[in-house]
Every structure is written in structure tokens, then in C-alpha cells.
Amino acid sequence: MTLAASGISRELMKGNEAICVGAIAAGCRFYYGYPITPQNDIPEYMAAHLPPIGGMFLQAESEVATINFLLGASASGKRVMTSSSGPGISLMQEGLSYMAGMELPAVIVNISRSGPGLGGIAPSQGDYFQAVKGGGHGGYRMPVLAPHSVQEMYSLTMRAFDLSDKYRNPAMILGDAVIGQMKEPFVPTPYLPTVSAEKPWALTGCAGRERRIVKSLYLKDDEIEVHNWKLHRKYTTMQKEEVLYESYCMDGARVVIVAFGTAARVSKTAIQVARREGIPVGMLRPVTLFPFPSREVNEAAGVADAILVIEMNTGQMLEDVRMSTRHHDKIRFLGKPCAIPTPEEILQEIRRLAGEIGAGR
């Protein structure tokens, strides 16, 4: 069916706004947040659009309060979202750990900025470790989705809600200022739920049923160990079933770029030019950062002559790439902490690598 025939028209929006449209389409009616650049479009959009449709927008006094509003709303069985950036996401880590331990779903959007500390508002991918390794205490994971277009800001947000409900676990959208502020057309495809809306654990008052307790404290004998293994099994299932990635120009690629989000977006431009020059270069773009497409990276590393990891930091996903394969000698890194790599910079690196391995031209 063509787009015109389906009756769905394209929308022209900022990435941050597309997240909101996706969330509302997925049935999210509760949004809590605290202002921080470069994600303010999200709370502003939600403040304007949720109340008229019977939703709830509330500006919290801090990100610490925000994440606990989410905890309460989620424990009450509602689809709930927040968004923030670097310092605010740091303040949420305690609550995120509790929510992972309490097995509560929610969607957390990090439109990340540069750091550490107050850092700056320049786009960055410096929060990779915090996002994918369980940024709070105690050891936990959450699905982390990395959109590289406004379309994906929309569709991956819907997916994040389903994933978080499916696994009863927080899920994160990891974007950055570029993807957030970028305006481009996208197709607001309808939300097709992949999980049941039933939440037989939600706190609603115990009238007519057994009472329910949502907690993360386990004091008896080996309860906490059992609980940890239970959580671990969820993360293992995610690794088996939820990996998303894009193969871009991978036909005969001898140089394989591994990049996500904005870095991947810019890499596509460089790859197109390089391909026109006859360089066999492609890209494996992780869409889920956790679970990480380790198998695919390993396969690519087995076939290609060089793996070029490109990140807007000093090398974080790089460690996961190294963990995925034993072909460490093939791995190169191009890092631009707190800045967008230009297509020219990437192209230069592609050409240099092609020369090194004697490919193309």
C-alpha cells in the first residue's frame, strides 16, 4: 500500500517532538520532567498536548523527584515517560536502579549533551556507558535504543514502551542534540501493540483481590540472589530476542563502520561518497545499544579487513565492539568527543584505511 493510499500523511517535525508523538500514539498519558537543554522541546510539547487529551503533565522540582513520580505512576500501571540530559539523567540513576529492581516499566529519554560535569550543550555520545552498563547501583540493564533519524525518534519510542512493558523494566532512548533538534519529514505509522495492556501487578487498591506489593527489598535467605538471577534471565532474553541493527552498504564491504545515532547518520554521507569513489565500505549500525549486536559485529569483523568505530566520545561502544570479536587487530577508532564528526573527516579516515588494506580505487 502506498503512503497516499494508507491515508497517513508525512509530518515535518523536530526529533524531540517526534518522540512525543510516538509516546502519545503508544498510549503514554503521563509525562514528568525537569527543564534541561537540549531536550526542552519534549516537556514543552507534552505540557501543551497531554492535558487536552486527558493526560497528565507535571514539572517536577528535580530529576530525583521526576524519576520517583515515574516510579509511582508505573507502579500504578500507567505508561509513563520522562526526558532529560546528562546531569539530569545522573540524578535519576538511584530511581532507575529501584525501578529495575522493582521490575517497573517506563521510558526514559536522554537527549545527551557533553560532559563530564556541567560539560556543555554540544551534542555528545558520552553517556553510552551510563546507559548500557546499568548506570545506577546494584547491577541491572535496560534496553537502550539509539535513533538516527526523526522517523526513528518516533518509531523507536513506541518500541521502547512495548519493550519496557514486555520485560517490566525501564527502557531508554539515547539521542543527542542533533537528532533532537533536527527537523525532517517522518511518517507517523500507526502504533501496533506487541504486548498486552494487562498489568496484573499494578497497585490500584486491593478491593476484590489479594493485595499487591511492589518492592526491591529482599532480606530472607537467598531471596535477593534468586531475584538477581531472575533479572539476569530477562537481560539474557533481551540479548537473544531484541537486537536491532541496520546493515548499510554492506555488500562486499571490506571496511565496516560501526556507529550509532548522529555519528551513524553522518557516516552514511561519507559512505555514499566513498562508494562512488569505488571504496568497498559499509556500516553496521547498532539500533539497540543494549542488547548489543555482538554476533553481527563479530561476523562483519571476520569478513572485513577493517572495522572503524566512530563515536562522539573518546571510545565507549569501542569496548563492546572489542568484546564482540577477537579480531582486535582490525579495529580502528575515530572519536569526536562533544562534536559531530564531519563527513569529510570520516571520508578521510575511510580513504586512509582503504589504502592501508589495499582496497578500492
Added chain:
Amino acid sequence: MKDKRRETFPRAVFSRPRSLLDVRSHYCPGCHHGIAHRILAETIDRFDVRGKTVGVAPVGCAVLMYDYIDVDFAEAPHGRAPAVATGVKRAHPDRFVFTYQGDGDLAAIGTSEIIHAANRGENITVLFINNTTYGMTGGQMAPTTMLGQKTATSPYGREFRNDGYPIKVAELLATIEGTAYSARVATSTPAQIRKAKEAVRKAFDMQIREVGFSLVEFLSTCPTNWGMKPLDAQKRVLGEISGYFPLGVYKERKQADFV
């Protein structure tokens, strides 16, 4: 045995509240957490809201209170109960939502959350248990610790130049516009317990009538960490502690502002 008693006393004059589970608690002898629990359970029964109540438990000695109070419960991170309760209440405005918090939980790490919940006029009820110390972690100094009081982390006694003064939460929250009800009670005599029940009933009523945020501060005991016998701990509340933290109703709104 039970049946025999029934024969001697045809009318039950005392029974366990429905909302209080018939289990042995972990509280120390002479600890007043248990009294506050009972008052809470009795009031839940009195208003017949057990089936529509969601409680939010603190981190502190009452962390396991869901083992005693028989309603739906969410656990909150240390100090964040008012924020969690906000999330619950906003999701289900027609449910009865309460938090139960110690003085470390509410008046130290959670000061921001409690002030802003009150300021939003969040329609929740807070039971605040002030025992002038961090009971659970072994009796360290709290913001409510009395001047001169020796604790694990004020071994020479609390000194205002170093640690400031004990914070008066009931008075502080009464100054906030969004607060509908703020009172301080104690549970060291039967008369005080009667007044405490009355205050908790008022606090419940505020939420049920949607008047706004309500808080009852309990002057409680911690004989274990005070190094006192239960009766001496009670005397300390009746004397020194209520001397500095006067009992009374600090704010009582008649109706919601927005009415």
C-alpha cells in the same frame, strides 16, 4: 482459651484492626512505630478505605511496614516517598494514598520532595515519625536530633555551631500554602494517643474531601538508640522533646482553596 474469654465478655471491647496483620513485628520493645501503625490501621478501617488504599513505605525502621499494614504498597527510595506518592495519586486520584516516613527520610534526604509535595497541595497524607535519630542505621544524628543529644555521629552532643538546630517540620510545613493540615502529636500517654488518632482522622479527612496535603508528625521513641529503657524514653518525649517540639495543630484548612 479464646472461646472462654468470649463467654466471660459477651461484647468485644478490643480487637485487632482489619488492616493490621496478625504477625509479630520487628520493632524493638518500647518503640512507638508500632503505636503509629495501629493508629494508621484503625483509621484506614474507620474510613473504610482499605480496598482503595495505596501506601508508600519509607527507607528506615518502617521499611517493612507492608508486612504489618494490609493494603497495596509501593516501596520508595530513601526520602522519595512523597514523589512516589505523587506518581500514584496522579495516576489514581480516587485512591487513598499515604506515606509513612522517618525523620531522616523526610527531614534530611527527602526535604525537597516533602516541601514540594506540600507546595503542590498534593492530595496525599503523610505520617511523619520523628524519633530524633536514624533508627535503622544505628542511631546517627538526624536533623531533628536535640541540641546536646549524643548520637553515633554526634558523640560529644549535637552542637548548633556545627550541626544547626533541630528542624521543626510541622511548623515548617504549616507555612506552605498547599498544606491543608499539619499537626504534631505524641503517643506517650493514653490521652496523647487519643489526640493522635484524632489528628490522623483529620489528616485522612482532608484527603478524602480533597482539601489537599496533610501531615501528622509523631514524636516517637527509639529506646534502643537513645540507650534508654522504654519508660525513660517515654518520659524523654513528655519532657525534653515535646518542650522543644510543641504538640498541637499548626494548620487546618476548612476547605480547598480552589473551591
